[in-house]
Amino acid sequence: MTASLPYDPQRLARCADEIIVNVRELAERGWTPATSSNFSCRMDATNVAITVSGRDKGRLVAADIMVVDVGGNPVATTQKSSAETLLHTQLYKRFPEIGCVLHTHSVNQTVASRLYAAKGAIRLEGYELLKAFAGNTTHDTLLDLPVLPNTQDMPELASKVEALLDGGPMWGYLIEGHGLYAWGRDMAEARRHLEAFEFLLACELEMRRLGASSN
Numbered sequence: 019m020t021a022s023l024p025y026d027p028q029r030l031a032r033c034a035d036e037i038i039v040n041v042r043e044l045a046e047r048g049w050t051p052a053t054s055s056n057f058s059c060r061m062d063a064t065n066v067a068i069t070v071s072g073r074d075k076g077r078l079v080a081a082d083i084m085v086v087d088v089g090g091n092p093v094a095t096t097q098k099s100s101a102e103t104l105l106h107t108q109l110y111k112r113f114p115e116i117g118c119v120l121h122t123h124s125v126n127q128t129v130a131s132r133l134y135a136a137k138g139a140i141r142l143e144g145y146e147l148l149k150a151f152a153g154n155t156t157h158d159t160l161l162d163l164p165v166l167p168n169t170q171d172m173p174e175l176a177s178k179v180e181a182l183l184d185g186g187p188m189w190g191y192l193i194e195g196h197g198l199y200a201w202g203r204d205m206a207e208a209r210r211h212l213e214a215f216e217f218l219l220a221c222e223l224e225m226r227r228l229g230a231s232s233n
């Protein structure tokens with residue numbers, strides 16, 4: 019902490035490095051097209067490092083990561099944080115154990131979100147990869163990945179997410195025609211959850227193509 023900044027700049031630098039390295043790999047897989055997607059890491063009890071709105075997420079540099087407080091307000095900067103900042107900060111505010119939030123726009127996430135929007139969720143059941151989610155120890159379980167309607171009204175979307183969170187522990191949700199939010203206690207866990215959701219959605223879409231889906 020310095021006298022002029024209400025956060026530790028070295029902590030911001032470490033968070034920015036972690037976001038840049040990981041997001042470059044996600045972008046190489048085509049999960050962040052056309053400047054889409056946004057990413058954040060908790061810095062401390064009140065501050066969050068988050069991507070600046072509109073930046074090419076495959077080419078992030080340190081200047082593309084800024085600080086907001088857990089209320090979503092910019093901290094010591096005039097930069098504009100992600101248009102979806104509220105969807106990140108609501109998680110940090112409510113769950114002190116959450117350390118990282120990742121949002122991507124892969125083809126599988128986007129197509130699945132449209133196919134299952136009317137149902138409101140995609141049931142993921144019987145997959146070994148369900149053990150990738152914190153707390154799961156067996157394939158013999160099920161996880162309903164919620165699908166929320168898309169809107170540009172972030173407070174409205176955030177209030178729908180709050181209602182989902184009231185229902186118990188969860189590690190992600192889809193937004194219709196938009197993409198996936200996933201989170202974890204740190205970058206490694208959030209990324210594991212994100213990759214597991216992506217893989218399981220790809221499996222469900224392939225099962226549908228083969229006419230073998232019970233979903």
Ligand SMILES: CSCCC(=O)C(=O)COP(=O)(O)O
Pocket residue numbers: 052053054055056069070071072073099100101102121
């Ligand atoms: C061209 S992407 C549309 C906005 C969006 O969904 C997104 O994830 C990126 O928004 P941001 O403000 O975080 O750059």
Ligand SMILES: [Zn+2]
Pocket residue numbers: 054055056102121123196197
């Ligand atoms: Zn988005």
